[in-house]
Amino acid sequence: MKKTILMFGIMLILLNTAFAAFGVSVENMETPMSGVDVFFSKMIRGGYAERFIHLSSSEPGTITSKITVSGDISEWITFEQGTAIDVPQNTDVKVKMIVRLPETAANGIYNGVVIILAEPKESSEGSYAMSIVSGVSLRTRIEITGEQMYSFSVSEISIGDTEVGIPIKVSAKIKNDGNVAVKPLVKVTISDNEGKEMSSDEYKETTILASTSDEIVFAVPSENLKEGQYWANVSVYYEDGTLAKEARSTFDVLEKGAFRINGELVQVLNKVWAKVGEVVKIDAIFENKGELITTAKFQGEVYLDNTLVKTISSEQLSVSPGERINLTTYFTPEQGGRYVVRGNVVYSEKISETKESIINVNSESAVPPSAAAVGIVGAVVVAGVLGFKFMRKKKEFTLEKKYEP
Amino acid sequence: MDNKLFVLALVLSVIAMPAAFAANTDTSIILGNSAPTVGTVTATDPVTLVTATTVTVQCNATVTDLNGYADITGASAKLWKTADGDTDDLNDHYTNGTCALTVGSGTTRDATCSFSVMYSALPGEWTCNVTGTDGTDTGSAQKTDITINSLKALSVGTTMAFGSTALGAVAVENSTTVSNKGNAVIDVQLYTYGVSNDDGYSFNCATGTIPFDALKYNLTAAQTYATAMSAIGRNSTTPLTESAFDLAVDVDTTPSTKNIYWKVQVPSSGVDGTCSGKLVVLAI
Numbered sequence: 001m002k003k004t005i006l007m008f009g010i011m012l013i014l015l016n017t018a019f020a021a022f023g024v025s026v027e028n029m030e031t032p033m034s035g036v037d038v039f040f041s042k043m044i045r046g047g048y049a050e051r052f053i054h055l056s057s058s059e060p061g062t063i064t065s066k067i068t069v070s071g072d073i074s075e076w077i078t079f080e081q082g083t084a085i086d087v088p089q090n091t092d093v094k095v096k097m098i099v100r101l102p103e104t105a106a107n108g109i110y111n112g113v114v115i116i117l118a119e120p121k122e123s124s125e126g127s128y129a130m131s132i133v134s135g136v137s138l139r140t141r142i143e144i145t146g147e148q149m150y151s152f153s154v155s156e157i158s159i160g161d162t163e164v165g166i167p168i169k170v171s172a173k174i175k176n177d178g179n180v181a182v183k184p185l186v187k188v189t190i191s192d193n194e195g196k197e198m199s200s201d202e203y204k205e206t207t208i209l210a211s212t213s214d215e216i217v218f219a220v221p222s223e224n225l226k227e228g229q230y231w232a233n234v235s236v237y238y239e240d241g242t243l244a245k246e247a248r249s250t251f252d253v254l255e256k257g258a259f260r261i262n263g264e265l266v267q268v269l270n271k272v273w274a275k276v277g278e279v280v281k282i283d284a285i286f287e288n289k290g291e292l293i294t295t296a297k298f299q300g301e302v303y304l305d306n307t308l309v310k311t312i313s314s315e316q317l318s319v320s321p322g323e324r325i326n327l328t329t330y331f332t333p334e335q336g337g338r339y340v341v342r343g344n345v346v347y348s349e350k351i352s353e354t355k356e357s358i359i360n361v362n363s364e365s366a367v368p369p370s371a372a373a374v375g376i377v378g379a380v381v382v383a384g385v386l387g388f389k390f391m392r393k394k395k396e397f398t399l400e401k402k403y404e405p
Numbered sequence: 406m407d408n409k410l411f412v413l414a415l416v417l418s419v420i421a422m423p424a425a426f427a428a429n430t431d432t433s434i435i436l437g438n439s440a441p442t443v444g445t446v447t448a449t450d451p452v453t454l455v456t457a458t459t460v461t462v463q464c465n466a467t468v469t470d471l472n473g474y475a476d477i478t479g480a481s482a483k484l485w486k487t488a489d490g491d492t493d494d495l496n497d498h499y500t501n502g503t504c505a506l507t508v509g510s511g512t513t514r515d516a517t518c519s520f521s522v523m524y525s526a527l528p529g530e531w532t533c534n535v536t537g538t539d540g541t542d543t544g545s546a547q548k549t550d551i552t553i554n555s556l557k558a559l560s561v562g563t564t565m566a567f568g569s570t571a572l573g574a575v576a577v578e579n580s581t582t583v584s585n586k587g588n589a590v591i592d593v594q595l596y597t598y599g600v601s602n603d604d605g606y607s608f609n610c611a612t613g614t615i616p617f618d619a620l621k622y623n624l625t626a627a628q629t630y631a632t633a634m635s636a637i638g639r640n641s642t643t644p645l646t647e648s649a650f651d652l653a654v655d656v657d658t659t660p661s662t663k664n665i666y667w668k669v670q671v672p673s674s675g676v677d678g679t680c681s682g683k684l685v686v687l688a689i
Contacts, residue, residue, distance in 0.1 A: 021586035023456030023524070023558020023688075037557070058457035058560070058586070070642045090458045115641050115687060130565045130608070130682045132581060136557050137594055137644075137687040267508035272475045285508070336434025338471070340511070356511030358473025360436045 020059035022087075022118035024136040027052040037138040038097070038114070040211075042145045044179050046103040049211040053138070055085060055093040057118055062088045064119045065135075067095075071112025073142050076101055087118070099142060107144045114138040150238070151178035152208065154245035159232040161252040163259060167219035168251060170203075172236055175213040183207050184244065185237040188220050190230055198225060225253045258350070262290035265345045265352040266324065268300070276333055276363040282312065284327040286345045286352070288319040295319070298327035300343025304335070312343070319347070336363030439471035441537030443480075443516075443547040448533045450551040452522065456558035457586040459521040466547060467513050468537035474509030478540040482518035484533045486526075486553075494657045495523040504535070525655040528555040528588050558587030559652075559688040565667065573673035575630045578666055583686065585652045585661040592650040593665075594687040595622065596638035603640035607669065611678025620669045620684070624650070630668045644687065 026038050040049045057063050067083040079085075080096035087093045097114070117135035153175050160169040168190070176182050185204045191197045203218040220232075229252050236244045266285040274280050284298035297316040302309050314327035333339060339359040345352040444467040452462050462484060470476045482504055483489060486497035493500050504518035516535055534548035561583050567576035585591055597617050599606030607620035621634035624647070628634050638644035653661045665686075 019560045019562055019582075019584070021457035021558055021560035021584070023454075023556050023587045025453045025554045025556040025587075027451065027453065027554060037555075054453045054455075054554075056455040056457075056558070068641060090455060092453055092455050092460070113642075117685065117687075130567070130684050132561050132563055132565060133683055133685045134559055134561050135685060135687045136559075137689040138557075139689070268510060269475065269508075272473050336436070338436060342511075357475065358471070358512055360472050360476075361434070362436055363434045 020057065020063070020118070020134070022057045022059075022063070022065070022134045022136065023055075024116055024138065025054040025056075026138065027054065035139060036141045038140040040099050040140075040142045042143055042147065042149065042179050043099065043101055043210075044146070044148055045101055045105050045107075045144060047099075047101050047144075047179055048181070048209045049099045049179070050209070051097045051211070053095050053097055053116075055087050055095060055116065056091065057087045057089060059087075059118070060089050062086050066117045066119055068115050068117075069112055069140075070115070071140075072110040073099075073112035073140060076105075076110075076142065077112070077114070077140070101142075101144060105144055107146055110142045110144070112140050112142075114140050145179075148180050149178035150180055150182065152176045152182045152184060152238075152244065154184075154236045157234045157236070157245065157247035157249075159234065159249050159251045161254060162222055163254050163256050164222075164225070164227060165256065166222065168222050168232070169217065170220055170232070170234055171215055171217040172234065172245075173213065173215045174208055174236070176208045176210050179210045181207050181209050182239065184216065186216060186218070187235045187237070189233040190220065190222075190225070191233070192228070192230055195231075198230065222253060227253055227255050229253075260291045261294060261348045261350060263288050263294060263296065263319070263345065263347045263350070263352055265298075265343075265355050268341055268343060268355045268357040270331075270341065270357050270359055272358065273360050273362070274333060276336055276361055278332065278361075280331050280333065280359055282329045282331055282341055282357070284314060284329070284343060284345060284355075285324060286319060286327055286347070287324040288321050288347075291321055292348070293318060293320050294348040296325070296327060296345050296347040298329060298343055298345050300329065300341055302331055303340045303342065304333075304337045309334075309339070312341075331359070333359065333361040336361050436472070438476075438539065438541045440542035440544040441468050441470040441477050441480075441539050442544045443468055443535050443537050444513075446533060446535050446547050446549040448549050448551045450549075452526075452531075452551060452553045454522065454524045454526060454553065454556040454588060456524050456556060457560065459523050462520045462522045462533075462551070464518045464520075464533035464535055464549070466516050466518075466535040468506070468516050468535075468544075469513045470537070470539050471512055472539065474512055474514045476539045477506065477509065477514045477537055479538045480504040480506060480514075480516035480518065480535060481538070482516075482520075482533060482535045483546075484520050484522070484531060486529065486531045489532070489534065495525050496527050496654065496657060499526075522553070523655075524556060524558065524586055525588050526553055527654065528553050553588070555589045556587035557589050557591055557688045558585070559591060559593070559686065560584040560586045561686050565684065567667075567669060570669075570671045572671055572676070575668050575670045578627065578668050580626070580664045580666045581684075581686070582662050582664050583650075583652060585654055587688070588654055590654060591652050591688040593647050593652075594638070594644035594689050595647065595665075595685065596640055596644040597682060597684050598639065599682050603642075605639055606682065607684075608680035608682040610676045610680035613672070613676035615669065615672060615676060615680065615682075619672070620667065620682075622668075623666050624663065626664070626666045628666065630670060634666075634668060641685070644685070646689065 156173040298314040312329040448464040484499040491498040504516040507515040534546040536546040570576040597607040599609035606614040608615040617639040618636035
């Protein structure tokens with residue numbers, strides 16, 4: 001009988017035996033439990049939930065990862081980015097795993113497995129070798145319950161500055177903590193600095209699905225607002241009308257084109273420790289962040305123990321777009337203490353944010369003694385002279401008495 | 406008369422003394438140094454690690470010094486899982502002695518403290534603290550807690566070659582080295598196929614095929630093929646789970662690896678030519 005020789009990887013030396021790492025991380029695993037990597041708890045029939053998983057690889061270049069789902073849950077899970085996902089080397093690739101339950105699903109616990117394979121960059125076909133594919137298996141569980149939970153939290157509310165005639169941008173970051181979709185109501189009231197209500201608006205358009213986070217962003221009309229500072233009161237309400245979160249903040253309505261003129265007082269810089277009588281140089285560092293050339297002048301106040309002791313100002317200089325300059329002033333402290341230098345930069349009829357610096361002034365003996373101290377010294381000298389005279393007279397009297405003939 | 410003047414002078418001295426020293430207060434100020442204090446610490450949270458490399462975790466805080474922001478000369482931070490006082494270790498303790506400081510204003514500067522956190526940093530709750538210094542005094546630290554997510558990751562060679570084997574013979578043993586490149590202890594699941602998942606083969610040859618259960622493994626080298634080695638799964642839904650694998654996380658800089666040893670028996674007939682197949686190694 002003829003013996004046939006099989007060839008398994010006949011050219012071992014030519015084989016690619018490189019090692020490449022592949023890994024998967026699951027975000028916000030809400031109930032860590034043995035034997036389960038991803039747990040969607042307390043979902044309702046017809047419900048929606050999502051979770052992010054993160055893929056990463058050390059393979060040079062880019063690999064393609066392939067995702068498959070098996071088990072009871074395989075029909076309910078999809079991935080927003082699809083099931084073939086490119087993973088560049090050393091990069092965190094975020095993939096949204098989505099669960100959509102049918103209305104017909106019965107309450108209970110359902111298990112399945114999500115396998116994510118790192119497909120080799122080059123096919124092994126024709127290499128006469130066994131290719132090794134690495135991957136990660138995620139044991140996944142879904143719990144279906146009949147109990148609806150309506151809940152969301154508001155993490156941040158913000159109101160932006162605007163220009164005359166441009167709507168005001170209002171935003172609120174919301175996380176749906178329940179298992180049903182929410183549609184928060186946001187109310188905005190604009191008032192001037194005297195508290196007079198100028199306008200109001202409300203918004204209830206954004207639906208946030210269960211287990212997801214979103215930012216509600218909407219524009220509040222500003223037609224009746226002139227240049228100036230205003231207050232915005234933003235309230236977010238639950239479905240039943242109870243208040244979820246409220247925020248109050250100022251915002252500026254600026255002249256048209258104001259955003260083209262933009263500058264920043266980066267820092268007020270001076271010597272930290274100084275002595276009485278020493279001239280201290282104060283630099284206000286200003287950067288023109290706008291698109292137009294501007295003039296800039298630092299104006300500041302120097303306080304000691306919350307008492308204004310001096311106003312200071314620099315020369316007015318021109319600053320080109322993108323340029324950073326020092327606006328220099330000087331201050332000479334006349335007594336010891338902790339001085340606060342507080343100021344801003346006036347540029348193109350705008351005022352920068354106020355910034356501060358500190359000068360710690362030690363006086364030691366540099367200052368002449370006060371009048372009271374002079375009085376003490378004088379009094380002691382007078383007392384000494386008089387005392388000396390008194391003692392001398394007393395001595396003379398004693399001698400005269402002793403040698404009296 | 407002179408006695409009266411003397412007494413008067415003394416009385417004046419006594420009265421004037423406190424006033425004189427009180428009036429002198431602002432001419433003899435020596436300001437003390439204030440140790441910097443740290444405000445609320447914010448940090449990257451949660452942290453998602455990246456396999457086989459590092460990710461940057463930041464802890465930020467505002468440092469305040471009553472002597473002025475320019476007096477703040479540095480900030481440092483620690484990030485740890487178990488204890489603040491531990492020495493640095495890639496698994497559970499990191500130190501940044503030179504946090505970046507912004508220019509500052511008034512009495513404050515913002516500190517940005519970055520850590521290059523390794524893939525093997527253990528999952529769970531960590532603490533990050535930030536401390537400020539002015540070169541003379543170091544203030545007390547402030548801290549916050551963050552979570553590092555679990556990362557299941559592995560590294561294996563991309564190919565395995567058995568060389569030339571006679572019909573009916575068992576090929577020379579081969580091995581694959583599995584390394585843990587995450588922060589969780591892993592077991593492995595194994596399955597094989599010739600061309601496509603669940604085709605029932607381990608190799609597809611120029612002529613014929615080799616069944617999936619002809620490929621066997623053991624975690625110890627040089628075992629007897631017929632009696633001491635085990636077949637693996639044939640598809641992704643029925644993989645062989647090796648629950649005794651227990652591949653630990655790297656300990657600091659020491660890699661954690663384990664070998665899997667393989668043998669394959671070639672059928673005594675029906676196959677010829679070169680053969681290739683797929684072996685899937687899953688971290689679980």
